[in-house]
Amino acid sequence: MSSINNHINYIEFKAIDLKDIKAFYEQVFDWTFTDYGTNYTAFANSGLAGGFEKTDQMMTNGVLIVLYHKNLETVKQKIKNLGGNITVDIFSFPGGNQFQFLDPSGNELAVWCETQK
Template sequence: MKLINNYINYVELKANDLHKIKSFYSGVFNWKFTDYGPDYTAFSESGIAGGFEKTATPVVKGALIVLYHEDLNLIQHKIIGSGGRITKEIFSFPGGQRFHFEDPSGNELAIWSEN
């Protein structure tokens, strides 16, 4: 899949039990999973790429929409200049970097880059 700036690229969900969530989605929808350590599993064959992050807290804001942008610093400055708020500074993960932000209504999203 070609990566395009500003397009929704990934959906991240929370789960209290990764084994149970994988069993549910693979059994019901035939999704495939790839584990990235004990606290994260990515899914495929679902129509959009995504993953589940293990959490011990109750799931309140279930989905995290993840957009792609090749220049995280540039897009971060545009978000701040347009009234958004950075909630998690740029951090590295296997495969790239990302940060989280809230839009003016309080919706949390993330933006990632492979750079």
């Protein structure tokens, strides 16, 4: 699947126990998983790519919608100019770079790209 600029590309959930959450979704929905270290697992066979990040914190909203954009610096500046707030600055992960932001209503989303441009 190719990434399309400005489209929802990935969805990220939080999970207290990755082993339990993987077993649940494997058995209920036949999702498959790829582990990336001990704190993250990506899922496939779900209709939309996504993953689970391990957390010890209680969750009120455990979902992170991840958009794709080919130029993180450009879209980050647009977000700031239009009243959004950056909550996690650009960081690298296996496969690319990402940052997180709050929209003007307080919804947290993320934007990623394969390489920082």
